[in-house]
Ligand SMILES: Nc1nc2c(c(=O)[nH]1)N[C@H]1C(S)=C(S)[C@@H](COP(=O)(O)OP(=O)(O)OC[C@H]3O[C@@H](n4cnc5c(N)ncnc54)[C@H](O)[C@@H]3O)O[C@H]1N2
């Protein structure tokens with residue numbers, strides 16, 4: 001078992017951002033993501049889970065996928081107030097803090113602080129770096145915001161705060177502290193002002209890449225951000241009959257014209273009466289004065305001591321609020337029912353008017369992809385036609401002299417084209433209209449012609465192969481001639497060479513994804529880059545649920561690049577999710593992709609994963 005399980009991470013994002021003009025520091029954009037997201041990415045692989053201590057914009061922080069813990073103390077009392085909240089809420093033995101403005105924090109922060117904490121039997125381990133003062137003399141700088149704290153020291157911290165003190169290191173006198181020297185002072189750089197932020201944004205300020213990184217390549221998060229910012233959604237809307245809206249994207253909110261249900265009604269077959277008439281310690285007998293069936297209007301007046309026989313869905317007569325299911329009755333005769341004391345609570349089994357949907361309230365939001373439950377919901381409102389975005393038209397072809405199509409003889413040195421089939425499947429699942437343009441040889445003229453005709457008729461064009469730096473890899477060159485290449489190389493594996501941009505011809509244009517030729521690389525490029533881009537074009541939501549699972553094996557992983565490994569997620573004997581990697585991860589091995597039921601996403605900062613480490617997993621399939 002590894003150290004991670006005993007530690008909860010907490011990002012300190014609760015400050016006023018005074019030195020940044022009171023902006024919410026953690027939400028400032030930085031290299032394609034927010035500052036807090038960078039910290040989250042670095043912290044998550046080191047701990048069992050990460051929470052965010054924030055006092056503003058909590059919904060935005062929550063959307064990053066971490067729980068938000070606001071200060072229990074009121075009035076922005078500083079990082080110690082955040083720490084107090086963290087120690088109270090944390091379910092593990094230890095809490096690791098990091099500030100939201102330190103996007104370069106060390107990948108082994110937790111591990112090294114923990115080693116010192118254990119070795120010195122301390123209550124708190126804090127990071128220290130060697131710095132030079134103004135005259136060039138070295139001094140030790142303590143970073144109290146980067147500390148690993150035993151949750152057991154909460155009483156000492158609360159006592160310190162109750163005394164009115166707020167300095168971060170002031171309470172160290174009452175606990176045992178281990179100082180841990182880190183060589184890499186740059187990893188603790190924080191971004192205090194908007195000017196710092198701009199400076200750091202420049203590539204020159206990039207931290208040295210670790211093994212596995214490529215200085216010319218773009219980080220995955222940044223590439224995803226570029227794609228997001230670059231893409232304009234297609235705006236055309238069409239009205240379709242309700243059934244035809246399945247799997248389409250809603251172009252407008254669906255507002256409920258009626259309340260569902262339209263009346264208070266019974267959730268049970270039984271007897272309806274006024275709960276207030278039930279006697280406290282004795283049986284109560286009600287006289288049955290009417291029978292209410294579902295689907296009939298009800299204008300009955302029910303007097304004191306009276307009840308109605310009512311069926312599930314039957315409209316509740318005015319004034320009645322409680323339904324006794326018939327099987328709970330103490331006695332039933334032809335004209336009375338007796339209720340034993342304590343057998344039913346007032347208000348039980350009454351369904352309220354509008355409890356599913358209130359008239360005038362949005363029932364479904366635009367951007368939602370219509371699923372079977374949504375079809376039913378829209379039907380329950382009596383709506384027959386729905387406004388949806390028009391389908392995207394996506395053209396695709398494979399490139400390579402070595403490719404043969406099914407039905408053709410397989411000449412020496414050749415392979416059958418598989419990418420067109422995986423792309424067909426993925427695009428159809430996304431609800432796109434597809435145009436399969438076949439295979440195109442590694443010939444610049446043929447490629448240019450194919451790209452021109454594709455972008456004249458489609459919203460997006462997907463190609464595979466010919467995008468790296470081989471002698472006949474022409475895609476990027478032609479893409480630059482016909483338009484622009486936004487980027488073409490990413491810090492990831494598989495799928496490092498992947499070109500994204502826009503091309504045009506004869507006044508028409510389309511986004512172009514030049515996916516790599518290796519079959520698994522092409523699929524990974526599609527899932528994590530083309531898919532969100534196409535969904536954005538469709539005006540649809542694209543966030544994928546990310547699960548955490550324990551790795552059932554050691555996983556080799558180079559730090560410095562994001563790795564997408566093929567996995568099989570299952571539930572072990574203890575009922576916990578666990579994931580195994582499917583055999584060889586070569587990017588040409590499609591069999592291991594077919595065997596997989598998920599992708600294991602290992603962020604750039606992370607190195608090897610050990611047995612029992614928690615890793616992120618994205619499932620291929622869900623319920624229909
Ligand atoms: N010197 C370098 N060489 C390569 C690098 C690099 O960084 N430096 N990157 C490697 C990586 S990573 C990948 S991925 C590939 C990408 O290559 P291309 O996009 O140029 O693709 P091709 O060269 O055309 O083909 C690569 C590979 O995939 C097979 N392939 C292509 N299309 C299909 C298809 N439709 N169905 C099945 N298989 C296909 C092709 O036969 C090749 O084996 O570049 C590396 N090289």
Ligand code: MOO
Pocket residue numbers: 492493494495496497516518520521587588
């Ligand atoms: O993207 Mo390549 O397929 O990483 O080997």
Ligand SMILES: [Mg+2]
Pocket residue numbers: 465466467468469470473517
């Ligand atoms: Mg190539």
